């Protein structure tokens with residue numbers, strides 16, 4: 001449903017269009033049929049005219065600038081004989097006419113009246129007509145060429161026929177819980193204000209494509225029963241600098257009138273890209289920057305006392321967003337909308353399976369098991385593919401075999417796009433992550449292991465182990481860093497212990513472990529052999545970030561010593577990891593089997609499993625947040 005203004009006075013438009021057409025007709029007829037506008041008069045040479053005058057044959061003459069029309073003295077003629085001629089510049093003509101007794105007068109330049117009307121009136125008419133045309137288009141439709149400053153937000157109000165509810169979204173329970181709260185805010189703002197709670201202004205939905213961010217925002221609108229302004233970030237980005245900013249202003253203006261309401265900005269990264277960054281150099285996109293600034297201003301603009309306007313936004317590239325957007329008072333809530341786990345996938349499949357005719361023997365759980373890494377959109381697509389296959393095979397209902405074939409098709413497509421793991425890969429990833437978790441649990445310098453997941457996430461990670469700090473940390477001790485390195489190597493160590501072979505999956509772990517070990521030696525001065533010297537130069541040049549800092553000039557011997565020291569730290573940590581996993585080989589097996597089944601283990605369940613781990617040697621316990629992949 002679009003916001004529509006009434007088209008301006010359609011009568012005046014009609015009149016101007018008629019004028020336009022009529023004058024056009026005049027122009028054409030004048031060009032092609034000039035004789036219509038005057039009797040055809042025979043033309044004579046000027047010399048003939050002078051002759052007739054001298055001979056006293058001319059009765060009267062009308063002398064114009066471009067034409068002389070004259071009548072002959074001919075008493076016998078029924079009609080006056082009229083001729084015309086084109087004059088030559090002749091200053092003696094009046095004298096000559098007078099001498100020969102010709103009655104004469106100066107003619108008004110009448111022959112051109114039509115031309116001058118056309119010349120003076122038609123162009124403005126054409127202009128007005130064109131102008132009217134654009135005005136009518138811009139007011140009547142959303143795509144108007146001159147509607148630069150109008151926001152193009154689509155408005156959904158309560159009772160919309162395409163209403164979406166939270167029941168249509170599954171598998172993203174945390175996000176749903178967060179947004180349920182937003183719906184509560186919108187329904188009963190008084191309750192929150194009475195306690196003195198500040199209602200959040202902005203909520204950012206973050207997650208990979210197809211996980212249901214847009215769907216979820218629509219569900220919030222449907223649930224809250226308030227007006228919902230939806231616009232995509234890219235619609236703000238315009239050819240003209242300043243147009244996007246004007247649109248933002250207009251959007252918030254409209255929204256405030258309809259408060260309480262929700263503004264939903266999809267694909268926020270289109271306008272929210274980090275200013276100055278991105279292209280590497282300062283400057284960049286003026287228009288986008290102005291739009292972003294306007295958005296920030298508007299979000300700061302409505303204060304707690306004001307009408308309840310909540311800005312929801314979605315992005316799948318949160319890392320590119322301008323930090324200013326994420327500050328308190330703006331998008332201070334961030335909701336992760338991640339790919340669903342096994343039970344989430346099953347619930348999503350149930351939603352879509354309910355829309356097709358399903359054979360009774362179809363096992364949705366088994367389908368969910370076979371589709372790790374599928375996002376909601378992929379699952380919706382999968383059900384549709386299966387239904388298409390069933391229809392193609394003239395079946396009455398969709399059977400399991402249709403799903404199996406559909407999975408193969410979708411997976412083949414997805415394998416190119418993102419990550420869907422084969423059974424064997426999934427198994428390796430499971431042991432790898434459990435390896436991280438077990439080492440991390442026994443060497444907790446990197447934090448408490450809070451979650452293991454083998455749901456593919458992001459671009460590089462096939463699975464991940466999340467460690468949470470139990471307090472804010474600014475300083476790390478040498479033993480904590482060593483714990484971290486060992487934990488990072490835990491994944492690879494598990495692959496060695498279990499499969500007796502190693503895969504490429506650990507390369508990022510190795511990179512990070514080696515980096516950390518090198519920093520211990522060259523920056524933190526933690527090596528006994530090399531002493532408390534900083535071998536790395538500090539990052540003090542202003543372009544320094546990201547360019548890597550050069551090593552101080554060192555002798556060949558020192559360089560060799562650094563290399564050896566780094567190597568020994570990493571090798572020691574690796575050995576520790578292998579020792580831990582060998583000691584806890586059964587537990588490793590047990591947790592790996594469990595995670596292969598459920599894909600995500602967290603909370604107290606994970607805790608009770610990890611508590612069974614036994615340490616070969618004693619270690620100090622301290623924490624720092626990190627994600628190990």
Ligand code: ADP
Nearest residue numbers: 168169170209210211212213214215376377380
């Ligand atoms: P995003 O905005 O995160 O890229 P969308 O919300 O546009 O993803 O999802 C595309 C479609 O996929 C939705 O319209 C819906 O049909 C389906 N879908 C995605 N995620 C879910 C989910 N969690 N539950 C149900 N359907 C989903």
Ligand code: MG
Nearest residue numbers: 213214266314
């Ligand atoms: Mg979307």
Ligand code: ZN
Nearest residue numbers: 491509628629
């Ligand atoms: Zn890893």
